[in-house]
Amino acid sequence: MSGNILIIDDEIKLLKLLGMILSQENFNVKEASTARSAMNMLEQYEFDVVLSDVRLPDAFGVDLVKTIKTKYPHLEIILMTAFGNITDAVQAMKNGAYDYLVKGDDNEKIIPLVYKALDKAKDNAINKAQKNQTAQKGFEAIIGSSPLILQAKKLAEKVAVTDATVLLTGETGTGKEVFANAIHQGSERKKNNFVAINCSAFSKEILESELFGHKAGAFTGAIKDKKGLVEEANGGTLFLDEIGEMPIELQAKLLRVLETKEFIKMGETKVSKSDFRLIAATNRDLEEEIRQGNFREDLYFRLNIFEIRLPALRERKEDLKELAKYFISVFSQKLHISDIQATPEYFKALEKNDWKGNIRELRNTIERSLILMNNHILDEESLPQYSGKVSDEKDSFSMRSLEKEHIQKVIQYTKGNKAEAARLLEIGIATLYRKLEEYGLR
Numbered sequence: 434m435s436g437n438i439l440i441i442d443d444e445i446k447l448l449k450l451l452g453m454i455l456s457q458e459n460f461n462v463k464e465a466s467t468a469r470s471a472m473n474m475l476e477q478y479e480f481d482v483v484l485s486d487v488r489l490p491d492a493f494g495v496d497l498v499k500t501i502k503t504k505y506p507h508l509e510i511i512l513m514t515a516f517g518n519i520t521d522a523v524q525a526m527k528n529g530a531y532d533y534l535v536k537g538d539d540n541e542k543i544i545p546l547v548y549k550a551l552d553k554a555k556d557n558a559i560n561k562a563q564k565n566q567t568a569q570k571g572f573e574a575i576i577g578s579s580p581l582i583l584q585a586k587k588l589a590e591k592v593a594v595t596d597a598t599v600l601l602t603g604e605t606g607t608g609k610e611v612f613a614n615a616i617h618q619g620s621e622r623k624k625n626n627f628v629a630i631n632c633s634a635f636s637k638e639i640l641e642s643e644l645f646g647h648k649a650g651a652f653t654g655a656i657k658d659k660k661g662l663v664e665e666a667n668g669g670t671l672f673l674d675e676i677g678e679m680p681i682e683l684q685a686k687l688l689r690v691l692e693t694k695e696f697i698k699m700g701e702t703k704v705s706k707s708d709f710r711l712i713a714a715t716n717r718d719l720e721e722e723i724r725q726g727n728f729r730e731d732l733y734f735r736l737n738i739f740e741i742r743l744p745a746l747r748e749r750k751e752d753l754k755e756l757a758k759y760f761i762s763v764f765s766q767k768l769h770i771s772d773i774q775a776t777p778e779y780f781k782a783l784e785k786n787d788w789k790g791n792i793r794e795l796r797n798t799i800e801r802s803l804i805l806m807n808n809h810i811l812d813e814e815s816l817p818q819y820s821g822k823v824s825d826e827k828d829s830f831s832m833r834s835l836e837k838e839h840i841q842k843v844i845q846y847t848k849g850n851k852a853e854a855a856r857l858l859e860i861g862i863a864t865l866y867r868k869l870e871e872y873g874l875r
């Protein structure tokens with residue numbers, strides 16, 4: 434396998450040694466001794482994998498992971514620590530590192546790990562291409578032919594060509610972001626940015642700075658001027674997910690920018706302008722939130738110009754098979770398996786669930802069933818949570834051995850990527866490390 438590797442280390446002897454070892458594997462290797470020169474190289478050349486020291490003269494490797502992953506999300510990064518510090522390693526994984534190595538202790542692991550990370554980086558590039566294709570397809574990317582979804586699609590297609598504010602309502606995982614994206618793609622604004630933010634994911638201060646930007650020194654930690662998303666969305670679309678969770682003080686600022694197209698960055702006095710279209714989404718009952726005093730009525734009227742309600746999956750079970758087939762094909766491509774057979778029992782078992790997490794839950798369930806399937810056959814047993822057979826098996830296997838086996842399968846599936854395994858297992862990365870230790874899987 435060919436691959437382009439960047440090594441970052443200020444210990445020149447080690448840098449050269451690693452460079453030599455990796456070149457002998459026929460990788461194209463470049464070397465940098467500081468974070469600054471590494472960032473320059475990343476600008477100039479194409480890389481697949483970065484191997485970086487944690488302690489660099491001009492940066493902390495754990496933070497560097499975040500910077501690199503934000504700019505080059507398809508790259509995989511392996512950190513090398515001289516101290517074997519688990520806290521750094523956990524933080525690095527949270528920041529998106531592929532894995533970490535303890536310098537000196539893990540020498541024999543370097544080459545296999547680089548191969549695995551390279552494989553993952555290539556997968557990322559494929560996924561990115563698929564995502565771009567979806568962005569180009571717009572409404573065609575919305576799967577389903579039930580009357581409820583067709584009606585929502587028709588409304589969205591009609592409103593897309595106007596510049597009206599849209600309010601998307603529906604339970605979690607029903608496809609609100611997918612619809613928002615399709616509306617943007619179907620509008621005149623598609624050549625400009627589609628900027629999305631989830632209002633529930635940040636504290637009031639961070640959300641304000643993310644939305645409106647800030648001047649350097651506006652608050653502790655504001656080292657540089659920062660452009661806000663409102664400004665990034667100029668000429669394009671701003672998607673505010675979970676708007677019902679926006680702190681009430683910020684709702685007033687949002688209303689002002691909607692009415693005047695004017696806003697003030699944090700720490701600044703000058704007024705800035707931005708022309709964006711707003712699409713908001715909520716899974717809360719905003720009228721109830723108004724009664725509770727959590728949501729401004731004037732903002733609600735401004736948002737509720739054109740509401741599209743997205744149906745829950747259980748209201749359109751006729752779409753389940755089509756969606757399931759779509760996700761099977763997506764994940765079989767990811768796994769490079771071309772001859773998967775899904776039995777009628779598999780689809781029947783899927784219908785048993787009421788899908789409280791909607792399409793997101795269906796997608797995750799299908800991804801997991803492809804990990805669990807035997808001989809490329811998707812049947813009831815690949816869906817242990819719905820098959821009812823799990824209780825028989827529990828008698829012959831302890832829960833601990835089932836858990837151990839499951840973790841092993843997931844780690845195999847993610848090709849050793851622990852951060853992704855933790856995501857699939859729906860546990861924290863620290864918990865995963867503890868379990869790997871406990872089951873002797875490290």
Ligand SMILES: Nc1ncnc2c1ncn2[C@@H]1O[C@H](COP(=O)(O)OP(=O)(O)OP(=O)(O)O)[C@@H](O)[C@H]1O
Pocket residue numbers: 574575576577603604605606607608609610611612674716792793796
């Ligand atoms: N009609 C659809 N066709 C294909 N995939 C879909 C469809 N609707 C949703 N998905 C997929 O389901 C997942 C969840 O969708 P999305 O994030 O848009 O939901 P959401 O309603 O915005 O959720 P939340 O309220 O939790 O933010 C995504 O992976 C998305 O690609």
